[in-house]
Amino acid sequence: MSVTLTINGETRSVDADPDTPLLWVLRDELKMTGTKFGCGVAACGACTVHWDGVPIRSCQTFLEDVEGANIRTIEGIDGKAAEAIRSAWRELDVPQCGYCQSGQIMAATALLTETPKPTDEDIDAAMEGNVCRCATYARIRRAIHVAAEKMEA
Template sequence: MAIELTLNGEAISLEADPDMPLLWAIRDLAGLTGTKYGCGKALCGACNVHMDGQVVRSCVLPVSAAAGRQVTTIEGLTEDGDHPVQVAWRKLNVAQCGYCQSGQIMSAVALLERVPQPSDADIDAAMSGNICRCGTYTRIRKAIHEAAEDLS
């Protein structure tokens, strides 16, 4: 069936089984591959996107649940990659393989919208759903503080 939603500011219609996870609709049907598959079970955060401003795990969210909603992926966060979180990520060379970082950045952006000056404990609580197998956690903490300063 046709499912209508707004993806990165653009109204689109996806011909999909309503049970298809939003992740695969974004990747295979809409053709945006910045959102990653990591576990398929809401365990790792690689698939995190924003829906109506909230972080959601697109790998377990049926695409039908996104009908009529505003979905933002890493590609839609900014035009040029100049969100303070993205800038801080580059300044501190956070990424190693980079694969999980779309999801990390989407989580971090949502955290800073909710808690503009987060403590380490706030960061740990908000970011522990995002696994990084390369182990960039200590740089992510620093980068979030850096972005928070930039945003303030």
């Protein structure tokens, strides 16, 4: 079955089973490997992408559900919040192993887009479910605050 969706601003048509997880369409069919496979049950956040600006877990979102949707991946994330997050991530040397970082960045960017001056509680709520094996949570939280400050400047 052919399904049409917009990935990072580009209309793409994919021939795949409609119950194929979006994650595998991105990685295997479209060769966009920035979105990571972590757990496969939407519990770790490594596969986070945006669906019309809202962070979702692509491992449990099926191709048939996103037909016609606007999907944004780590390869195509842009805008003021994304630039501020990337800059703060580099400045504070957030990643350790880096495996979870695409999902962390996608969740953090969505947070700052909706809440430009988040509290610690806002950050904790938005980042809940994004697991970091290296436990860099304090650096992630600090980087989100730094990114918020950068957006104000």
